[in-house]
Amino acid sequence: MASGDNDLALAAARGDRAAFAALLERHYDRLFRLCFRLTGRRETAEDLTQDICLALPAKLRHFRGEAKLTTWLYRVAVNAAHDHRRRAATHAKSAAGWGHWESNRRAAAEHTAENLDWLQQAMAALPEQLRDTAALVLGDELTHAEAAQVLGISEGTVSWRLSEVRKRLRVMRQEELSS
């Protein structure tokens, strides 16, 4: 129950060990699945989940129970995924200066040749924001309002993004069919 979560979280924030353990136990799987949907890679998802879990004791101290715990936790996860991507992006760019970027690009091109499944392609083709929104709403079955709270945007924007995802998927399917 959502409110039970909040009690647990507040107790953990006050230093209740058992509450913290119970909270993690209860939410680990959910968190991991979300991380997977946000990153699309099992190892990355596991690392990301670990980062979040280890940061949680510090973060929980700032949890005031305003949002539902799951909403709050999702927001933490989405932010962590963003940071992760940003690190990866910077790394990609800095590597470029050393010629790595080009070789990676080539490797990636080869990779494409190996028939990546549709999901990988579809998710990879979506811009980051659309991908996150899709991961939250489609994968975790949040309502638009909940996803909006997690992402810190308006409900209308969530709806708009999803229709945008739909539009792009349609275009992709067209391209697939025509090629």
Place this chain on the structure above:
Amino acid sequence: MTDPLDELKRAINDATPAPDPARRAAILARAQETFERETFERTQGMAAAPRPTRDRPIGWAGLRHGVGRMYAALASRPALAATTGLAALGLVVLVPMIREGTVPGLPPDTPISGAIVSQEKMSIERADADSADSAVAPAAVEPPSRAAPPAAVGVPAPLARIEMLEAEQRARSMQGRAADSAAGVAVLEAGPTGEPVIGYEIGSEPGSETFANADPQPLKIAVEEPVSTFAIDVDTASYAVVRSSLMRGFLPPPEAVRVEEMINYFPYGHPGPAADEAPFRPTVTVTETPWNPDTQLIHIALQGRSPAVKDRPPLNLVFLIDTSGSMDEPNKLPLLIQSFRLMLGQLRPEDQVAIVTYAGSAGLVLAATPAGDRDTILAALHRLDAGGSTAGAEGLQLAYEAAEGMAAEGSVTRVILATDGDFNVGIADPEALEIFIARNRASGIYLSVLGFGRGNLDDATMQALAQHGNGQAAYIDTLSEAQKVLVDQLAGALFPIADDVKIQVEFNPAAVAEYRLIGYETRALRREDFNNDRVDAGEIGAGHSVTAIYEVTPVGSPAVLSDPLRYAERRAPPQGGDGEFAFLRLRYKEPGEDVSRLIELAITPGMGTANADTRFAAAVAGFGQILRGSRYLGNWSYPDAIALAGANTGDDRFGYRREAVTLMQLAESLSD
């Protein structure tokens, strides 16, 4: 053609793997370790100082660990495809970072960190601006910046300083490993974009469960402050909140415990007034203190008259129901509807019911309808549907308007506000809200507040509203609680027999050295307010009983805590009062009257006879004080409370007392 979104949804869910059990266990164990270390450090007072980075869970080590991952991620095509657009922007941030991070000997103060944070914001904004759906980018960027109001003062400074230390360390290490610049740069960039900013954002969220309470009543010295004045309180919300916490396996936060509300939750069998007497009758009992052999408890119980339900005046009830989205949980709106159904069965045909809802818009869902027309009322109740997220407008005004329309000579009119704590009833300013309610109180309309669900329960506002609206605040977490509040005590909850009931006790310094009122922290009145009929106080409903307990230390008792003053004017020890402990004065108004009446009674040692009721009340008082962490109980603890309460459950027709014993046992096992 199938909806591509459905297809994507299926694909996502099919692709999502189950977590690896070994990895899961390892991560959980490490997280627990981190939790314990951090908790330990915090309680040792180390948290305020900037900590070395290795103490931070996602600190230097975590990031270095992350480098391996970045290499791995680099090889993945999706990562590349997704991020090439952002890569160029990363570099823009990078340059100022190196410069600021490596200024030697620069004190790690906030301006620099502020610069880091703003760099971070810039990078997000620019990244967003460049991404495909730039139309919504500003909205996406807003939260982090908006989420840093000055209110969060306690958080930003230490965070910023830690961040600065990390940046410095990172920069230093980067110098040492210039050759390995690919990794070094990646790490450096990763720093400020990372966790502290998230923590900062979340840290600024204000709490959502707020409880009204004040510091526990302090010990008073009878010579210095012989008079104690307070308003009675018939609320019971605190007990239900405590119960709900314990049932979920957690000790309630101390500030959620209001001892008097716990005591007053239970029905007691004190004798009521005779027909021609005041509407309630005080019973005073002076007994041993369970937790201190050298002090005494003065137990003051007021028992309201309980007229036969058939004699009660007709009721006009306006249900003001919160139907905002947050009410859409099994223990909120559906429980509320069930509760009102129960209550409906107790109404008589000449009573009237109206329903007003507020969420997206306030509306009169059901105009005044005779209670006899059950079907119409039930249909309206069942049409209620939680939805809408915006502030309601005029909910309360509308409810009061409806109530005014129903009010008639000889009937009792009451607005019953049912909410989960979202008091967005159209008046934003709490003071204006109180003034509005107080004004309507003068017009003879009462207000009761029923809280549903936990999570954003605004207990403080609930209590304040009920207090100003001459009403009762109750918290309903189960159908059996609804039964208690709305059915078993329907008469009392819905029609008052005495308004503005105040208690004043004057202690006799010749007999009492020290005294302490247990509970009633939020109900204190100034001494002069006792005789001021314009000062609002609590109401007593039909059949209600209200209990107040003082712990007093007789003169000469070894339990006296304070020494006499050396330099105070030396007076002869106070004499007189014929050994009386205290003098009790009660003021109340008959409903609808403006002038108060007075009841007076001397309290003498050994007065009354202790019975199961007084002992049970003492056990609950002790229990409440344990939960609040009182320091007046010595070694008296849960097992004593359990034994005392368990031995005094009396006839306990509804099982409330046995439930309390169970709660005490739960609290005991949770407190280790």
